[in-house]
Amino acid sequence: xxxxxxxxxxxxxxxxxxxxxxxxxxxxxxxxxxxxxxxxxxxxxxxxxxxxxxxxxxxxxxxxxxxxxxxxxxxxxxxxxxxxxxxxxxxxxxxxxxxxxxxxxxxxxxxxxxxxxxxxxxxxxxxxxxxxxxxxxxxxxxxxxxxxxxxxxxxxxxxxxxxxxxxxxxxxxxxxxxxxxxxxxxxxxxxxxxxxxxxxxxxxxxxxxxxxxxxxxxxxxxx
Amino acid sequence: xxxxxxxxxxxxxxxxxxxxxxxxxxxxxxxxxxxxxxxxxxxxxxxxxxxxxxxxxxxxxxxxxxxxxxxxxxxxxxxxxxxxxxxxxxxxxxxxxxxxxxxxxxxxxxxxxxxxxxxxxxxxxxxxxxxxxxxxxxxxxxxxxxxxxxxxxxxxxxxxxxxxxxxxxxxxxxxxxxxxxxxxxxxxxxxxxxxxxxxxxxxxxxxxxxxxxxxxxxxxxxx
Numbered sequence: 001x002x003x004x005x006x007x008x009x010x011x012x013x014x015x016x017x018x019x020x021x022x023x024x025x026x027x028x029x030x031x032x033x034x035x036x037x038x039x040x041x042x043x044x045x046x047x048x049x050x051x052x053x054x055x056x057x058x059x060x061x062x063x064x065x066x067x068x069x070x071x072x073x074x075x076x077x078x079x080x081x082x083x084x085x086x087x088x089x090x091x092x093x094x095x096x097x098x099x100x101x102x103x104x105x106x107x108x109x110x111x112x113x114x115x116x117x118x119x120x121x122x123x124x125x126x127x128x129x130x131x132x133x134x135x136x137x138x139x140x141x142x143x144x145x146x147x148x149x150x151x152x153x154x155x156x157x158x159x160x161x162x163x164x165x166x167x168x169x170x171x172x173x174x175x176x177x178x179x180x181x182x183x184x185x186x187x188x189x190x191x192x193x194x195x196x197x198x199x200x201x202x203x204x205x206x207x208x209x210x211x212x213x214x215x216x217x218x219x220x221x222x223x
Numbered sequence: 224x225x226x227x228x229x230x231x232x233x234x235x236x237x238x239x240x241x242x243x244x245x246x247x248x249x250x251x252x253x254x255x256x257x258x259x260x261x262x263x264x265x266x267x268x269x270x271x272x273x274x275x276x277x278x279x280x281x282x283x284x285x286x287x288x289x290x291x292x293x294x295x296x297x298x299x300x301x302x303x304x305x306x307x308x309x310x311x312x313x314x315x316x317x318x319x320x321x322x323x324x325x326x327x328x329x330x331x332x333x334x335x336x337x338x339x340x341x342x343x344x345x346x347x348x349x350x351x352x353x354x355x356x357x358x359x360x361x362x363x364x365x366x367x368x369x370x371x372x373x374x375x376x377x378x379x380x381x382x383x384x385x386x387x388x389x390x391x392x393x394x395x396x397x398x399x400x401x402x403x404x405x406x407x408x409x410x411x412x413x414x415x416x417x418x419x420x421x422x423x424x425x426x427x428x429x430x431x432x433x434x435x436x437x438x439x440x441x442x443x444x445x446x
Contacts, residue, residue, distance in 0.1 A: 046317075047367070048325050060310045064324075067316035070293070074309050086297055087283045093290035094269075101287075102271050144270070 006053040009207045013065035014052040015169035022200035024079045092156040095163035110134030142185040149191035178215030229276040232430045236288035237275040238392035245423035315379040318386035333357030365408040372414035401438030
């Protein structure tokens with residue numbers, strides 16, 4: 001059996017794991033999954049009914065996006081995505097938690113959920129107050145990301161880490177729907193252009209979600 | 224400087240870290256913190272304004288409860304709280320994510336937030352619909368925990384892991400306010416009695432939150 005990842009294309013958690021797999025040079029078959037339909041194949045692997053779920057060639061099942069990333073670090077250490085120093089590892093994990101916790105709650109769950117996921121789940125129309133709030137929060141987060149990108153080589157320090165992939169995973173979902181005003185945040189744009197041009201990013205740029213067309217510049221490396 | 228943990232007594236995330244520190248035999252000064260007041264000392268260490276934050280003797284700052292636990296595993300491996308086998312580590316991390324993600328959203332944030340945190344934040348009275356929903360969700364989770372405790376020595380397998388501490392951290396907060404009907408879930412009760420009697424648990428049993436008295440049996444190891 002080949003390695004499989006049960007994933008939904010516009011899930012930032014799935015994207016983080018796909019980036020980590022690709023950067024480490026690990027091939028994977030994507031099993032396109034709509035978690036809100038609670039498909040049997042997913043719930044059998046993960047009683048929480050959430051993507052991503054990794055199924056290794058030997059049948060090992062790994063659940064939860066950060067647990068998968070930690071597992072990949074341990075199982076395939078040749079291309080490390082966490083630094084060696086303990087304090088630098090802690091900083092990378094802090095930023096993963098920042099994007100998967102705070103950014104998710106303040107931006108992704110408002111903008112992406114209102115604009116796309118409700119439509120996909122056939123769960124009513126978008127709430128314009130939420131969209132305005134999400135857009136304002138996104139500006140605050142882009143300012144913070146610009147600060148980091150301005151004074152560091154990558155978000156957590158000298159090396160590319162899971163922090164960059166967590167951030168890029170959320171922002172690429174928002175970029176797919178054309179919500180990111182990159183011109184207003186040049187340092188963030190430079191960082192995103194660098195990560196977008198990596199070979200590992202190609203898998204994301206060819207994503208196509210039925211019924212949700214990508215913004216014109218989404219797949220363009222010179223955006 | 225001694226090791227410090229900025230923590231709030233009824234935060235399950237802080238409790239998980241306190242249990243991990245105590246089990247590893249690492250002394251710590253608790254800096255009692257009310258994160259919703261956004262105290263300067265906290266926000267300076269963690270721009271997300273959340274507890275727990277660990278400050279090591281050498282000044283290293285570690286933010287986010289799971290990042291702290293992973294850091295403690297790496298810095299102080301003598302008493303491991305994750306198994307050695309990669310698939311067993313993944314299972315322990317899955318359960319940490321289950322309790323800190325799903326259990327938090329379905330139980331802790333409804334029951335504990337409505338019954339206690341609103342009062343502490345002076346943010347209106349409890350909503351009885353939420354409390355009923357949280358109580359029903361708690362029963363479903365206790366049934367799942369009983370299943371795990373019935374067929375395994377500890378929740379993630381043979382050894383005590385961070386999964387047990389994550390679960391005990393949430394349940395001990397709910398037990399503090401007397402919300403857990405242990406008698407209806409004997410396997411869960413046996414598991415909780417075992418973890419409650421560990422020396423590492425003593426720090427939690429002496430907690431006293433001003434204005435929120437602990438339930439009569441809270442500190443009783445024979446409950």
